[in-house]
Amino acid sequence: MAHAAVSALDLGREKQLLQFFPEPVRLQLLYKAPHHGFKMSDLISKFDQVGRFVVIVYLESGTMKGGYLSKRPESYCQEDRGAFVFEIDHQKANVFPVVKHRNAIILNKESFGFGDCLTIYSNKDKTLCVAVGFDDTYTPTDWSEELEVPFMDVELHRVGDVLLNPWRELSWTEKERGSLRKNVVSFKPACRSINRVRVLLMGPPGSGKSSFINSVRSVILTTLSVFSLSTQLKSYDIRSERGGKPTAVTLCDVLALGDGETTGLTLTDALTVIKGHAPEGHKVDGICFLSGTETSGYRPNPSVNDQIHCAVFVLNACQVMATSEDLTETLRTLQAEISGLDIPQVVLLTHVDQVCHAIQEDVKFVYSSRILQEKMQKAAEVVGLPVSYVFPVKNYSSELSVSCNTDILLLSAMNLFPLQPDQENLGHNYFLNGVV
């Protein structure tokens, strides 16, 4: 097996470099010339599609020169308001922010550079070379012009948006997984007239409603299983053993929310389901599925056990920034109506593994990811609830086995759902596992 590339950046110089960033960040090595090849194409191919990057050149003189760019280089003259070049050696650590940001990054077929201050290029033998120059695109340096500067290494790092102190604490241990699972399995509604707490998942198409139900059932049962497309109102028990007694939480899946009153699950239909008028297993064709009392199985007088006790809005973290005005309007109206019914509600933010590299590697970084923090704030804003009501999850989608941290995140969302509605006052948010 090929060994992993190791950065030449020692802790002392890394600390100096990180001080150039106003916020805490982490570096992750993407390219290292001796490991990946001394060619321009090797370097350029290692940039991620999205992200922020640092290029470091280790000069033979012992000085480290480099630059930061806030997006992947794509055009000949790329604007970058955040770019800077830097120089670190034993005596000093200097940063030179961009001045003429329109020309911050220069990309040619054979070269890539920070203005003319620091250029990495291919010589006629197609080998990587470094040139240093003076250029007023950046705050003036005292670097003198030199082509083919002797260097030992060139590295490209991803600048990870991981905060050093997570804004919510979770314990990522097997013990925690066990106790979160136990809480769900042994949960009992405090209100004696409720047999099972019904949790309804609502959200746009593909947001991950069915996957969440499937994931939670798999985590509790500890084996993965698969699901079909949702076109009907369907309640799913959660069982800790095959053929065993179901837990007191039922997750309800339904057709995706539409953008208005014409497609998908409409506002009227959603409220019909929430109030308990909707018959179980009702087929949905997408057009005003339950708005009439003539619908077969319509319950004119639903019992407390027919109604929904907790409403969960499911949003996809990859798409939340681009939520349409129509969908925002639907979500906010629904949220206001559900508040009016005194039914507790929360937001589940799925697909978190697809918005941040750190989370993709390990979901334990959810509460340290700056990118995800922004998405959670947006999710809260779109629905009109406080950000403390937004729970991020990674659903199981293509995995063949469960993972402890993914389980912990799914179970902690289940533990934070307000599942103890009081018959007298459903608006009281009693949390399964204490307060958020």
Ligand SMILES: Nc1nc2c(ncn2[C@@H]2O[C@H](COP(=O)(O)OP(=O)(O)OP(=O)(O)O)[C@@H](O)[C@H]2O)c(=O)[nH]1
């Ligand atoms: N990577 C990743 N994929 C996910 C996640 N959640 C869901 N998916 C995938 O996203 C797709 C849509 O998920 P579903 O669970 O079917 O979404 P849904 O909300 O039930 O969709 P509708 O039933 O059409 O309304 C599937 O291919 C899932 O495998 C997640 O957290 N991470």
Ligand SMILES: [Mg+2]
């Ligand atoms: Mg579905």
